[in-house]
Amino acid sequence: MITKLSHTTLFVTDQDKAHDFYVNKLGFTVKTDARMTNGFRWLTVSPPEQPNIEIALLSPLHEGMSYDEETRKAFKYLLDKNALGAGVLYTPDCRATYEELKAKGVVFKCEPREQFYGIEAVITDSCGNWFSMTQPKEM
């Protein structure tokens, strides 16, 4: 019986840049930052109120990864196009979080707008991914 999701991977173009975005801008917490001698870096972060889920920020473009050149190119192409990603981040107040993150230099693909399920803005991590940032409507 599987009861929980404990880890998931988010591919990013650059782990240092991703660390800055998720930790310094979004306020996530670093759970593990392990570096192996071959350069592989296992960097995981958790949302402030979800310490039991770890998001591994892995860069397929990094030399420590075992991907061949063709795979790296494919990842780079997709990340540069922002074709990957698409998750949903919860916020108790979309407009307040939008104001706060915009002031921190976070890039939005879409400003907060009313949807039938709540208020949603679209946020980018500048590392190849985008997310819906949603304040769900109480149903």
Next chain:
Amino acid sequence: MLTNKDLYPRIVASKNFIDQNYYKLLRLEDISREACISCYHFHRLFTCTYGKTPHEYLTLKRLHHAKILLQQEGISIKDICFNVGFESIASFSLLFRKRNGYAPQYYRNLAYFKNKLLKEQPARFIPHCIIENMAGK
């Protein structure tokens, strides 16, 4: 959610004020002044926006920074307590334990051993299947 959208920048400014001054003695009047709103309305608007009272948010901020400092060596728990804005070790320890489930010293010990292991045996922290399939030689 606030009905008057013009209030958002002011509420956000007050949250940023807490983020930047959490280590100081902050009263509700100091924080609400940043938003140019009376204490009573500010308390209500902040709680409505963030789902926490300003005091709860301030305490969480202090505990978060205490955790970061506890991972460092060379600073006593007493100094950490005062450096992040708590006024007594007893209340700091109590709140830390309530939030995290263990005492500050226990957390410090755990962090010390984890950091030591991370440097010496990083592979112990990485799922083996990830190393086998993703890590280079």
